[in-house]
Amino acid sequence: MSKGFKLLRIEYLFSVIIPCLLAIYLNNFDITDNLWILSGFAFYAITGNTLNDFIDMRDPDEKETLERVEGYSRKEIFVLSIASFALGSACFMNTIVLYPIILIYLIIIIVMVILYCIFKSLVIVNHIILGISHIVLPYFIIKINAGSIFINFFPVMSVSEILILTSIAVVAYTGQMLHELIDGDSLSKLSPKMSQIVIWGVSFISLILGIFMIIITQIYVFFPIIIFPLGIMYIFRKPREDLRGRYTLKDIGIILGNLVLIYMIILIIA
Numbered sequence: 001m002s003k004g005f006k007l008l009r010i011e012y013l014f015s016v017i018i019p020c021l022l023a024i025y026l027n028n029f030d031i032t033d034n035l036w037i038l039s040g041f042a043f044y045a046i047t048g049n050t051l052n053d054f055i056d057m058r059d060p061d062e063k064e065t066l067e068r069v070e071g072y073s074r075k076e077i078f079v080l081s082i083a084s085f086a087l088g089s090a091c092f093m094n095t096i097v098l099y100p101i102i103l104i105y106l107i108i109i110i111v112m113v114i115l116y117c118i119f120k121s122l123v124i125v126n127h128i129i130l131g132i133s134h135i136v137l138p139y140f141i142i143k144i145n146a147g148s149i150f151i152n153f154f155p156v157m158s159v160s161e162i163l164i165l166t167s168i169a170v171v172a173y174t175g176q177m178l179h180e181l182i183d184g185d186s187l188s189k190l191s192p193k194m195s196q197i198v199i200w201g202v203s204f205i206s207l208i209l210g211i212f213m214i215i216i217t218q219i220y221v222f223f224p225i226i227i228f229p230l231g232i233m234y235i236f237r238k239p240r241e242d243l244r245g246r247y248t249l250k251d252i253g254i255i256l257g258n259l260v261l262i263y264m265i266i267l268i269i270a
Contacts, residue, residue: 006068007080009049011254014261015172016041019135021264022168023142026161031268034142036091041138043088048113050081055117061184064247099144101153106141109133120185124198127176135169163213164222170206171228174199175253178232181243182250192239199236203229221267228256 020038024031031038053069054077056062069077089106096103112133116126143155150156157165177199181187187195206229214222235249243249 004072007050007053007072007077008046008084009068010042010046011258012049013042013045014254014257016045016134016138018257018261018264019139019165019168020142021261021268022165023139025264025268026164027143027146027148029142029146034145036094037141037145040088040091040095043084043091044109044113046084047081047088048117050077050084051114052117054078054081063245064183095141095145099149101149102141102144104153105137105144109137120180121189123187123189127173127180130176131169131173135172136165139165160217160219163209163216164219167206167210167213167222167225170202170209171225174203174206174229174232175257177202178235178243179250179253181240182246184244188244192241196236196239200233203233203236207233224260224263 017038020034020041021031023029024034053065054074056065057069057074057077060066092102092106096106112129116129116133120126140155143149143157148156177187181195187198190198207226210222210226210229214220214226
């Protein structure tokens with residue numbers, strides 16, 4: 001396989017595909033009815049990855065990005081971004097014809113991803129932007145595609161769904177914080193002690209919310225959700241000043257994300 005495929009960073013697709021599969025699993029939707037949407041989000045994830053590299057290529061401190069795009073011009077990376085965006089948009093066409101409101105959701109997602117790529121240095125806020133664009137709105141789109149909609153805009157959501165989606169979003173939130181500390185973005189601008197306090201606070205909320213969700217919904221297949229915040233709390237058992245550039249730790253997080261993706265596929269098939 002050409003080393004150029006590394007530019008696509010397909011190992012990150014789990015971040016937007018998992019919420020879609022979660023909606024399919026919790027509502028017993030047919031996965032084949034949502035293949036176009038899953039494909040569209042896969043292409044959009046590649047769009048976001050390449051757009052992010054296109055922007056970061058100007059920063060000499062982005063060593064990981066510069067190593068990945070070595071030998072490529074910014075124009076070439078931008079071409080990949082535009083091409084994947086066009087393919088992703090084509091995948092959504094049939095869905096938009098049936099439910100035009102999905103176009104509004106997609107526009108909001110696109111704008112939020114662009115804002116994230118431009119303003120990654122914003123502490124806390126950028127994580128919220130990423131969580132809504134990568135988790136909440138894709139989940140909503142799967143629901144709307146199944147006709148589960150009221151007042152022609154919002155998806156119909158049960159209390160159990162809201163609890164589960166919120167729990168997973170907060171877990172992802174803590175993981176993204178660690179991710180950005182390794183990359184030297186956002187939280188790395190804070191002192192090590194303050195970063196530890198913020199991450200411990202969010203991880204603790206995530207842990208309590210996960211336990212509460214499992215007790216209320218009694219969907220025990222989501223038990224692993226409480227393991228992730230425990231792991232992050234262990235990593236930050238003391239203030240860390242040595243995380244920047246620890247890409248092996250980042251790789252472990254990516255592998256875990258893909259294992260969760262496989263787990264969700266198994267849940268749907270089973």
